Amino acid sequence: MVGRKAVVWGTLAQAAVLDSIRRKDMAVAGILSVLLVAGAGLLGRFGVRGLELFLKDASLTVIEILSSVMAVLFSTRQVPEEIARRTALPLLARPIGRGDFLIGKFLGAWALACMALALFGGIVAGMAWALGVGLGQIYIQYLLLRALALGVLCALGIALSCWTTAPAATTLALVLSVGTGTFGRALMLVEGSSEGAARNIARTAWLALPQFNLFDLKEKVAYGWPPVAGWVVWGLAAYAALHCFVLLALANARFQRQAL
Amino acid sequence: MRGSHVVGFALAGIALAGASAVARQVRPEVEAVPRAARSRDRVAEAARSTLFGTFRTSMADFLWLKVDRVVHNGVDVRAAAEASHHDDATDADHDDHGHGAEETVVRARESDWRGILGDIERAIQPYEPIGTHVHRDPREALPLFRLMTTANPGFVDGYVTGAYVLSREPDGLDRALEFLREGERNNPRDLRIASAIGTMLTRKARRHDDALPYLVRTIELAVARDKSTLSEDELEAWQDAVRALATGRMLAGDKAFAIRAAKAGLAEFPDDPTCKRVLAELEGK
Numbered sequence: 001m002v003g004r005k006a007v008v009w010g011t012l013a014q015a016a017v018l019d020s021i022r023r024k025d026m027a028v029a030g031i032l033s034v035l036l037v038a039g040a041g042l043l044g045r046f047g048v049r050g051l052e053l054f055l056k057d058a059s060l061t062v063i064e065i066l067s068s069v070m071a072v073l074f075s076t077r078q079v080p081e082e083i084a085r086r087t088a089l090p091l092l093a094r095p096i097g098r099g100d101f102l103i104g105k106f107l108g109a110w111a112l113a114c115m116a117l118a119l120f121g122g123i124v125a126g127m128a129w130a131l132g133v134g135l136g137q138i139y140i141q142y143l144l145l146r147a148l149a150l151g152v153l154c155a156l157g158i159a160l161s162c163w164t165t166a167p168a169a170t171t172l173a174l175v176l177s178v179g180t181g182t183f184g185r186a187l188m189l190v191e192g193s194s195e196g197a198a199r200n201i202a203r204t205a206w207l208a209l210p211q212f213n214l215f216d217l218k219e220k221v222a223y224g225w226p227p228v229a230g231w232v233v234w235g236l237a238a239y240a241a242l243h244c245f246v247l248l249a250l251a252n253a254r255f256q257r258q259a260l
Numbered sequence: 261m262r263g264s265h266v267v268g269f270a271l272a273g274i275a276l277a278g279a280s281a282v283a284r285q286v287r288p289e290v291e292a293v294p295r296a297a298r299s300r301d302r303v304a305e306a307a308r309s310t311l312f313g314t315f316r317t318s319m320a321d322f323l324w325l326k327v328d329r330v331v332h333n334g335v336d337v338r339a340a341a342e343a344s345h346h347d348d349a350t351d352a353d354h355d356d357h358g359h360g361a362e363e364t365v366v367r368a369r370e371s372d373w374r375g376i377l378g379d380i381e382r383a384i385q386p387y388e389p390i391g392t393h394v395h396r397d398p399r400e401a402l403p404l405f406r407l408m409t410t411a412n413p414g415f416v417d418g419y420v421t422g423a424y425v426l427s428r429e430p431d432g433l434d435r436a437l438e439f440l441r442e443g444e445r446n447n448p449r450d451l452r453i454a455s456a457i458g459t460m461l462t463r464k465a466r467r468h469d470d471a472l473p474y475l476v477r478t479i480e481l482a483v484a485r486d487k488s489t490l491s492e493d494e495l496e497a498w499q500d501a502v503r504a505l506a507t508g509r510m511l512a513g514d515k516a517f518a519i520r521a522a523k524a525g526l527a528e529f530p531d532d533p534t535c536k537r538v539l540a541e542l543e544g545k
Contacts, residue, residue: 051403053330054323145384188367203373214377219386223334232383235376 008096012104013111016078020112025074029116032066033123052133057222059124060142064218065178066120071113071150072173075157078105079255080166089260099252106158106248113150117143138227142217145233148240149215153177155247156210162251162258181213210243320412323404327421330401333394334386336365364390398425409443417493419443420456433464451481455497455504462504468512475505479524487528499525503534510538518542 020026039062079102082088092101121143128135156176160169184206191202215236217228329336339362366387372378381387388394405422408415419440427436437460443453458474461467478501482490490498502525509518519542525535 051407053400054326054404054407057326185365191373192367192371206374207377211377214380214384217384219329219334219336220384223329223386225334225386228383232380235380236384239377239380 005100008100009104009107012091012096012101013107016105016108017111017115020074020108025112026115026119028073029066029070029119033119036062036066036120036123037127053222053224055131055133056128056135057218059127060218060221063117063120063124064146064216067113067117067146067150068153068177069174070116071109071153072157072170072177074112075106075109075154076161076169076173077166078109079158079161079251080169083258083260086260092260098255102158102162102248102251102255106154106244109154109157110151113154114147117146117150121146134224135221136224136227138217138221138225141227141233142221145215145217145236148236149212152210152212152215152240152243152247155244155251159247159251162254176209177212180209180211181216184209184211184213210247214239316412317415320408320415320418323408323411324415324417327398327401327404330396330404331398333388333396335388335390335393336385337362337390338365339363362390364388399429402426402429405439409439409446413443413446416443416447416450416452419447420452423456423460427460427464433460436460437465449481451478451494451501452497454478454481455501459500459504462508466511468508471504471508475501475508479505499529499532502529503532506535506538510542515542 036059079088082091082105088101092098096104125135125139153173157169157173160172163169164172187202187206191199191206194202220228364387366381366385367378368389369378369382374381402422402425405418405425408418409422412418419442423436423440423443426432426439429435437457440453440457440460444450444457447453454474455478458471458478461471461474465471478498482494482498482501487495502521506518506522506525509515509521518538522535522538522542525532526539529535
């Protein structure tokens with residue numbers, strides 16, 4: 001049963017990836033990568049002596065933004081496009097449940113986002129090597145945790161696209177991916193200076209929202225800290241899995257009742 | 261090609277060149293640029309300047325904040341919130357590292373209700389308790405000062421603080437003074453830079469005569485302004501210049517000038533201990 005499900009999910013994910021490649025979506029990632037390389041070339045031309053820290057910080061911020069944008073764009077259009085092109089119904093006519101459809105689409109979007117992340121991550125690593133800037137082993141952990149964060153972001157994109165229109169889902173997902181760090185800190189400040197109901201609301205909101213900054217090792221990479229302990233990575237994997245499960249369940253709750 | 265064609269082309273070329281020259285002469289008079297178009301161009305120029313100016317200011321401010329992170333080895337700190345319910349448990353204690361009432365942005369374990377999620381945040385973000393965390397040498401931030409003043413040449417804090425950090429480098433004093441002079445060229449009316457040059461020449465280089473014009477200029481710039489409009493930094497720069505002028509002239513052997521400077525300084529800053537000490541030494545009061 002699980003094996004058959006895995007085949008269905010894998011096939012749907014593969015179809016999403018192939019469709020995206022056929023539509024030359026990865027070309028967008030390629031163009032953005034060229035911009036990254038051009039930026040690195042410019043920095044290299046000026047010289048980076050003493051600016052390694054700033055260079056690492058800026059490069060990782062660029063990776064973070066670009067990979068988030070790609071993940072949101074990949075995930076928020078998967079379901080609405082299948083419905084708009086009227087290809088969802090033939091797919092679901094086969095022995096594929098609506099929940100399987102969503103999981104397959106989520107896995108496809110996540111795979112695409114990870115491919116874009118690998119591309120950007122590889123370019124930054126190459127650029128750092130060429131400029132003689134050390135990233136350290138923690139960079140691998142950074143990419144791994146970034147991939148987990150992209151998983152949550154893809155699940156968020158799928159969920160939002162089931163409950164709203166595709167453009168609204170894209171906007172909301174982008175705002176949440178960028179804003180939860182700031183919003184989370186604001187909630188912590190509110191929680192610290194309030195009592196009673198206000199404090200409980202702040203705590204609940206903090207726990208309910210996916211906290212993307214928990215996956216963000218950028219500062220530690222930039223300032224040359226050692227890698228984090230293994231339990232942290234496993235803990236975050238569990239946190240990401242929980243959020244993905246909840247978000248996909250919310251998406252499924254709406255998609256089950258959606259007219260195709 | 262026949263000879264007549266060559267002559268024809270040559271004449272045409274001469275005619276075109278002549279017409280072009282005449283057009284350049286008369287163009288300003290005949291060119292009709294509507295007033296609306298001119299003001300539109302000015303507005304567009306102003307918008308470009310505003311956008312670019314905002315970018316430069318933001319970039320410099322961003323780098324200024326980065327300097328603080330560099331010094332704290334990436335640990336994000338802020339002024340401790342007075343109203344915080346967690347004052348007893350956050351890393352907000354006064355310590356021996358000169359932090360005063362500061363606390364880490366990432367909450368300390370003792371005051372964190374988030375359990376394992378709080379532990380994860382403390383592991384993921386650069387975090388160490390405020391009293392014990394490692395400080396990096398501020399000189400590591402020197403390239404950021406260079407970058408922020410390049411991005412925004414009007415960023416006086418970058419010049420002044422960067423110069424003091426630079427002066428701690430071996431053979432860094434001349435580079436620090438050069439950096440400040442660049443700042444002075446870009447901000448000729450700012451008394452903080454003039455004061456920084458004057459006090460650095462007095463206290464670090466012991467070049468009292470060279471310092472004199474800068475210190476006098478600082479005082480002139482300060483006196484020319486309404487004292488109530490001066491910022492805390494500007495008041496401090498003014499007082500620094502007064503002190504450096506009084507002590508510098510005393511050390512240079514110009515007793516009369518030193519006494520005048522100390523008296524003038526006490527008129528503005530009645531409790532200034534340096535001016536009192538100079539007067540006590542020179543007048544025996």
